[in-house]
Amino acid sequence: MSSGPRFRFAPSPTGFFHVGGARTALYNWALAKRLGGTFVLRIEDTDEARNRPEWTEGIIDALSWIGIEHDDPTFEGPYYQSHYAQAHLAAAHRLFEDGAAYYCDLTSEQIQERAKASGANGYDGYSRDRGLGPAPGRVLRFRVPAGATTVHDLVRGDVVFEHTTIEDFVLLRGNGTPMFLLANVVDDIEMGITNVVRAEEHLPNTPKQQLLWNALGHEPPVWGHVPLLVNEQRKKLSKRRDKVAVEQYRSEGYLPEAMVNYLMTLGWSPPGDQEIVPWSTIEAAFRLEDVNHSPAFFDIKKLSAFNGEYIRMLSTDGFIEACQPFLHSPDVPWPADRFDPAKFAALAPVVQSRAIVLSEVPGVIDFVFLADPHVDRDAWEKTISAPGAEAVLVETTAAYRDLRRWDADALKETLEAVGEKHGLKKGKAQAPIRVAVTGRTVGPPLFEALEVLGREEVVRRLTMVLQA
RNA sequence: GCCCCCAUCGUCUAGUGGCCUAGGACACCACCCUUUCAAGGUGGCGGCACGGGUUCGAAUCCCGUUGGGGGUGCCA
Numbered sequence: 356m357s358s359g360p361r362f363r364f365a366p367s368p369t370g371f372f373h374v375g376g377a378r379t380a381l382y383n384w385a386l387a388k389r390l391g392g393t394f395v396l397r398i399e400d401t402d403e404a405r406n407r408p409e410w411t412e413g414i415i416d417a418l419s420w421i422g423i424e425h426d427d428p429t430f431e432g433p434y435y436q437s438h439y440a441q442a443h444l445a446a447a448h449r450l451f452e453d454g455a456a457y458y459c460d461l462t463s464e465q466i467q468e469r470a471k472a473s474g475a476n477g478y479d480g481y482s483r484d485r486g487l488g489p490a491p492g493r494v495l496r497f498r499v500p501a502g503a504t505t506v507h508d509l510v511r512g513d514v515v516f517e518h519t520t521i522e523d524f525v526l527l528r529g530n531g532t533p534m535f536l537l538a539n540v541v542d543d544i545e546m547g548i549t550n551v552v553r554a555e556e557h558l559p560n561t562p563k564q565q566l567l568w569n570a571l572g573h574e575p576p577v578w579g580h581v582p583l584l585v586n587e588q589r590k591k592l593s594k595r596r597d598k599v600a601v602e603q604y605r606s607e608g609y610l611p612e613a614m615v616n617y618l619m620t621l622g623w624s625p626p627g628d629q630e631i632v633p634w635s636t637i638e639a640a641f642r643l644e645d646v647n648h649s650p651a652f653f654d655i656k657k658l659s660a661f662n663g664e665y666i667r668m669l670s671t672d673g674f675i676e677a678c679q680p681f682l683h684s685p686d687v688p689w690p691a692d693r694f695d696p697a698k699f700a701a702l703a704p705v706v707q708s709r710a711i712v713l714s715e716v717p718g719v720i721d722f723v724f725l726a727d728p729h730v731d732r733d734a735w736e737k738t739i740s741a742p743g744a745e746a747v748l749v750e751t752t753a754a755y756r757d758l759r760r761w762d763a764d765a766l767k768e769t770l771e772a773v774g775e776k777h778g779l780k781k782g783k784a785q786a787p788i789r790v791a792v793t794g795r796t797v798g799p800p801l802f803e804a805l806e807v808l809g810r811e812e813v814v815r816r817l818t819m820v821l822q823a
Numbered sequence: 824g825c826c827c828c829c830a831u832c833g834u835c836u837a838g839u840g841g842c843c844u845a846g847g848a849c850a851c852c853a854c855c856c857u858u859u860c861a862a863g864g865u866g867g868c869g870g871c872a873c874g875g876g877u878u879c880g881a882a883u884c885c886c887g888u889u890g891g892g893g894g895u896g897c898c899a
Contacts, residue, residue: 367899399899463897476825477895494897511828520826520895528897535899559827559894582829589891617835620848624836630848647836649829650892657835657849667862709861719860767858781858789859797860 360392360577361431363548365539367399368410371600372417374653375554375584375592378618382581383552384423385619385641394423395546396432405437417601420611421618422634436538439545443533446541446571447495447526455570456497456526458487477522495527497566504562509579509643516562524563536560540567543576552579552643555650556591579643582622583650592653599653608681608713609658613665617658621651631664663711674707675700681713688717689724698723701807705799719799723808728794730820735790743777744787750776751788752817761810763802770802791820 362383366376387394396418404410411433415425424430436443450456459482461469466478473479478496487493499521506514526537533541543551558580568575586597593599604614616631623646625632669677682699683691702720710716722728739745750773758765774784785801792805792813805813 401899474824492897514827516826522895525897530897532897534897539899554893555828556893580828583893585892587834591893620835622835624847628837628847630836647829651836652834654834654849660849663862705861708863711861771858785858795859799860800858802858 360387360390360549361395361547362387362392362550362552363395363397363543363546363576365397365399365553366414367401368404368407368414369594370407370410370413371594371602372414373592373594373599374601374604374618375599377417377421377601377614378584378621379552379554379581380418380423381421381615381618382579382641382643382646383550385638386550386552386643387429388638389641392550393429393431394427395434395548396430397434397436397542397546398432400436413602417605420601420605421615422611434542434546436542439538439542440533442545443538443541444527444531447533447537450497450526450570451489451495453570454498456495457483457485457523458489458493459485459496459523460487460490460493480523483523489531491531492529494525494529496523497526497563497570499523499566504565506558506561506565506578508558508561509577510581510646511558511648514558514561521562521566536563537567540564540571544568544571544573548576550577550579552581555580555583579646581643581646582648584621584653585650587652589650589652597653598655604658606714608715609662610665610677610713613662614658616665617661621653622647631661659711666707666710666713669707671700671703671707675703678703678713678716681716684717686717688721690726693724693726695724698807702799702803705803709799720804722793722795722798723804727819728792728816730790730794734796735820738786738790738796741783741786743774743779743783746777747773747779747784748787748791748817748821752814752821755810755817756814758810761806763800763806766802766805788817792816 364380364383366372366380384394386392396415398404398411398414415433419425447456451458461478461481466481469475469479469481470477482496483498489495499518501518503515503517504521506516508514524536525534527533542548561578561580565575584592586592590596598604601614605611612634615634616637619625619637619641620630623641624630625636626640666674666677678699681687682694687694699720702723706716706719710719739748747770751770754769754773755766758769770784770788771781774781777784786796788805789798789801790796792808793801798804
C-alpha cells in the first residue's frame with residue numbers, strides 16, 4: 356500500500372455511468388493526483404451487478420474515457436465489497452462483544468406500532484438492555500451513545516448531529532447479512548481509506564458511519580460532501596427522467612475533454628477568468644474547500660457550447676481522427692463503399708468550424724457520398740419557383756460543364772456572374788444549385804462542396820434535376 | 824412527522840466587510856462580417872429571495888421567515 360492519502364470512489368453499477376458519478380470521480384482523481392495519493396475504485400457489490408460483469412467493465416471504460424486510467428500507478432482497484440465479507444461479519448461480532456451493538460427481535464411492523472403508540476420517531480431502543488444473543492430473525496443494532504457527533508466536512512465545514520435524532524440503526528439483517536452502512540465503513544478501514552469525497556445525499560448518514568469508525572477503534576476519514584447535480588426541476592438527476600449516461604454523451608460525439616472541463620465548472624470554477632482550461636490547470640488548482648454548497652443544474656446547452664469550442668481547438672487532422680467512429684458506424688446514411696476519406700478530408704475544415712457534436716457530421720456531408728441525395732419536394736418547389744432561379748440553374752449548369760478551372764473560386768465567380776445577370780444576390784443565386792446538388796437548403800459552404808464533388812458528379816446532378 | 828443541507832442574472836459561476844454603480848460564461852436579442860447555415864466580432868437584456876439585526880460601511884457576519892433539495896428501510 357503506497358503512502359499518501361487514499362481517496363475512495365464507490366460507484367454502484369447500474370448498467371451505465373452517471374454524469375454525477377463522473378464529476379465525483381474527477382474530484383477524487385484531481386485530489387489524488389495533486390496530493391500524491393491514490394484513487395481507490397471500489398465498486399458497490401449488488402446481486403444484480405454480480406451477474407453482470409459488463410456493468411463493471413462499463414464503469415472502467417467510462418472512467419478511462421474521462422481520463423481516469425486503470426493502468427495509471429495512482430489508480431487502485433476495482434474492489435468489491437464481497438472481497439471483505441468476512442471482515443464485515445467479524446467487525447459486527449466485535450461490536451456485539453464490546454457492547455457497542457445488541458440484538459433485537461422486533462419486526463418492522465412491531466417497530467412501527469410502537470412508534471405510533473408512543474408518538475416517537477422510528478426505533479425506540481426497545482431491546483437495548485434485554486441481553487438478547489444472536490439468533491435467526493434477530494437483527495444486530497448499533498447502540499448509539501448519548502451526546503452528539505460533529506462531522507468535519509471540507510466542503511461544508513462542521514455539521515453537528517444530536518444523537519437523540521439518530522436511532523439505533525441496523526448493522527446485520529435478520530438473515531445475518533451485513534447492511535451497506537457497516538460494509539461501507541469496514542471496507543474503508545480495510546482499504547486504508549483516508550479521504551471520502553461523495554455526493555451530498557450521504558451527509559445525513561455520515562454521523563452513523565463516523566460512530567462506527569470510532570467504535571471499531573479508528574479515526575474517521577476526511578469527509579467532503581459535494582453538491583448534487585440536478586435537472587431543470589431542481590431534482591436530483593435520475594435515470595428515468597434525465598439524460599445522465601456518460602456513455603450516451605460519448606456516443607453522441609461529445610469530446611471527453613469538453614465533458615471533463617464542463618463537469619468541473621459545476622460547483623467549482625478554475626482560477627482566473629477563463630473557464631475553458633486544460634486538465635493540468637484543473638488538477639493543479641482543485642480544492643474541496645472551494646467547492647460550492649448549492650446544487651448545480653446540468654445544462655446540456657452549455658456542455659454543447661464547450662464541446663463546440665473543443666472541436667474548434669482540434670487540428671484538422673485531430674478533427675478527422677475524432678470523426679472516424681461516426682463516419683464508419685453502421686448508422687451512416689451512405690453505402691460504405693462510396694465513402695472517400697480524401698473527399699472528407701477536403702471538406703473537414705468547413706465542417707469543423709460549425710460542428711457542435713460529432714454525431715451530426717455524417718448528416719452534414721452525406722450528399723457527397725450518396726449516389727442520389729434525396730431532394731425535398733417542398734424545398735425544391737419553393738427554391739426553383741423564385742424569380743430567376745430556373746434561368747440561373749440552366750445557365751450555371753452550362754457554364755460549369757465547360758469551366759476551365761474546377762475550383763471553389765472559379766465556381767463562385769461563375770455562379771455569381773450568372774446570378775448578377777438575373778439580378779440575384781449571392782445567397783439567392785446559390786440556392787437552386789445547392790438544393791439540386793445537396794438536396795437541402797442549408798449545408799456547408801457550397802463552392803468547396805462542389806469542388807470536392809467534382810465536375811462530372813455536379814453536372815450530372817444538375818442535369819438530372821433539370822430533366823425531372 | 825423528524826433530521827440535515829442550500830439560497831448572486833433564466834442557467835453555471837466570481838465575490839471571504841469598503842476595490843460592487845455586483846464581474847465572466849452559456850442561453851436570448853440586435854448589429855457587423857458573410858456563400859446558405861454556422862463560426863467570429865461588437866453591443867444589449869438580466870441578479871444579491873424577504874425581514875430584522877451587527878457595523879462608520881454588508882451580496883459578504885448573526886437571527887428569523889419563505890422557498891428549494893436531500894436523508895430518514897432488515898435498499899445501495
